[in-house]
Amino acid sequence: MGELTRRGLLVGIGAAGGAGAMYAAMGALGLAPAEQERSFTPPQAGDFTLRGRSSASVVILGAGVAGLTAAYELGKAGYDCTILEARPKAGGRSLTLRGGDRLTEAGGQAQDVRFGEGAYFNAGPGRIAPWMVTMDYCRELGVPIETFVNNNAAAYVHTNGVTVRARTARADLYGYISELLAKATDAGRLDRRLTAEDRERLLEFLRRFGDLGPKLDYDGSPRRGFLESPDIDGGVPIEGPGSLRQVLAAGTGRAITNDFGYDQATPMFQPVGGMDAIVTALLDRVGAGRVRTGIKVTKITSLADGVEVEWAGGRLKADYCVAALPPHILAKIPHNLGAQVGAALARPVPVAAGKIGLEYGRRWWELEDRIYGGVTETDLDITHIWYPSHGYHGKTGIVVGYYATEEHAELYGALTPEDRRRRALTQGKKIHGDKYRNDLLSSVSIAWERQEHIMGGWVRWPSIDSSFTLLQRPAGRVYFAGDWLTHLIAWQAGAMESARSAVTQLHQRALQSP
Numbered sequence: 001m002g003e004l005t006r007r008g009l010l011v012g013i014g015a016a017g018g019a020g021a022m023y024a025a026m027g028a029l030g031l032a033p034a035e036q037e038r039s040f041t042p043p044q045a046g047d048f049t050l051r052g053r054s055s056a057s058v059v060i061l062g063a064g065v066a067g068l069t070a071a072y073e074l075g076k077a078g079y080d081c082t083i084l085e086a087r088p089k090a091g092g093r094s095l096t097l098r099g100g101d102r103l104t105e106a107g108g109q110a111q112d113v114r115f116g117e118g119a120y121f122n123a124g125p126g127r128i129a130p131w132m133v134t135m136d137y138c139r140e141l142g143v144p145i146e147t148f149v150n151n152n153a154a155a156y157v158h159t160n161g162v163t164v165r166a167r168t169a170r171a172d173l174y175g176y177i178s179e180l181l182a183k184a185t186d187a188g189r190l191d192r193r194l195t196a197e198d199r200e201r202l203l204e205f206l207r208r209f210g211d212l213g214p215k216l217d218y219d220g221s222p223r224r225g226f227l228e229s230p231d232i233d234g235g236v237p238i239e240g241p242g243s244l245r246q247v248l249a250a251g252t253g254r255a256i257t258n259d260f261g262y263d264q265a266t267p268m269f270q271p272v273g274g275m276d277a278i279v280t281a282l283l284d285r286v287g288a289g290r291v292r293t294g295i296k297v298t299k300i301t302s303l304a305d306g307v308e309v310e311w312a313g314g315r316l317k318a319d320y321c322v323a324a325l326p327p328h329i330l331a332k333i334p335h336n337l338g339a340q341v342g343a344a345l346a347r348p349v350p351v352a353a354g355k356i357g358l359e360y361g362r363r364w365w366e367l368e369d370r371i372y373g374g375v376t377e378t379d380l381d382i383t384h385i386w387y388p389s390h391g392y393h394g395k396t397g398i399v400v401g402y403y404a405t406e407e408h409a410e411l412y413g414a415l416t417p418e419d420r421r422r423r424a425l426t427q428g429k430k431i432h433g434d435k436y437r438n439d440l441l442s443s444v445s446i447a448w449e450r451q452e453h454i455m456g457g458w459v460r461w462p463s464i465d466s467s468f469t470l471l472q473r474p475a476g477r478v479y480f481a482g483d484w485l486t487h488l489i490a491w492q493a494g495a496m497e498s499a500r501s502a503v504t505q506l507h508q509r510a511l512q513s514p
């Protein structure tokens with residue numbers, strides 16, 4: 001009798017019981033295209049009234065994505081939320097810059113953004129993975145999204161002074177790696193690991209993966225690209241490949257795995273018109289009147305019956321507090337939450353991050369390089385160049401000329417805006433040539449470690465330890481929220497997930513409290 005395969009079993013169940021039965025069986029076998037686990041139950045309108053009680057008041061510190069998400073979710077059950085924001089505008093790091101904006105910086109020059117009509121630059125978050133809760137908020141809030149091109153074969157890889165197309169770097173690395181492994185396999189070097197059948201299967205895969213020749217050699221492939229693309233003629237392949245040794249020495253390997261991660265895999269998405277569409281939609285639902293800007297909190301006191309928050313010239317008492325500030329900012333505000341909380345808040349280390357938006361009057365990357373969105377990876381201090389994933393074939397466009405973190409970000413951050421631009425252009429020219437300097441209309445650069453009341457791109461925990469879990473629970477009547485309290489640091493999804501967790505805990509307590 002033939003072996004009963006899992007596939008055969010599932011097809012059988014599918015035929016007999018329909019898709020539902022098949023999916024249930026797949027789930028039981030651990031094969032289900034797992035329905036995303038979404039355990040969050042938003043507070044609801046009737047939660048308080050059906051219990052014959054009135055809702056509670058909450059003071060939220062910080063109108064970034066975490067604070068706004070908390071206010072939005074709490075608002076569903078009628079909580080009376082007040083958001084105190086130190087900066088002049090809500091949104092925090094979810095900042096989109098447009099013409100007419102003015103960007104100030106701690107101890108640095110202010111920049112007037114001169115981008116043309118309709119042009120925008122996502123100075124903070126720029127891409128969303130489809131599995132992230134950010135997508136659910138886009139859906140719920142009616143924020144239209146479009147594809148963010150995170151991987152483009154036509155973009156470049158620039159390492160050790162040499163520029164090649166990403167497709168060429170990939171073809172050569174996959175090709176040579178496949179050749180090495182195929183030859184080792186063929187020579188019997190892996191026989192202790194592989195049966196004869198395994199070996200055949202592996203070789204079959206490697207031939208495909210590396211585009212190997214009949215003798216298991218890699219000697220180039222149309223995958224590498226063309227100087228002149230095929231048309232009625234066969235086209236002119238680009239030169240190469242170099243030898244295995246040359247390919248390894250080129251150091252392009254660092255640049256071909258960027259989209260391998262769970263959080264970077266293609267396709268990714270972006271809100272149409274700018275990332276701040278999410279903030280705008282949240283603000284709209286929360287009610288802009290609930291956000292008080294320019295309020296720099298100087299003291300947080302958790303009391304038996306509420307939380308008191310003070311600032312120069314004012315104070316406010318609420319039943320609960322959600323502190324949705326960066327930990328290194330929060331750590332500096334005097335509080336009575338205890339030494340352990342104080343020490344825990346001081347653990348995360350801010351990480352510098354910066355970007356520059358270069359507005360061009362001509363989309364040369366599309367016209368001349370045939371690059372439509374995507375990212376060029378470099379070993380220069382600019383690290384990445386992003387091409388816009390929208391406005392294709394328009395007149396103008398904004399290229400992200402650097403997106404650097406840590407010491408490279410600090411290097412750019414320490415320069416004046418003009419010097420940042422100059423340096424970014426010098427570096428970008430190494431990849432794109434002289435045209436990189438031409439047709440530049442304007443630019444603006446951000447150094448997140450110099451943004452007032454934020455002072456960092458994100459944070460790094462020296463280790464995810466008891467401090468991390470301690471702050472995931474309330475201290476007295478104060479709840480903490482932010483991407484820094486999740487395993488999704490540097491993602492809006494982290495801020496949102498954290499806000500949901502704080503809201504869930506707070507709401508359970510508020511419903512139970514006498």
Ligand code: PHE
Pocket residue numbers: 127263489490491
């Ligand atoms: N979310 C940011 C980005 O996509 C920072 C980040 C990069 C976070 C890579 C995790 C991994 O650029």
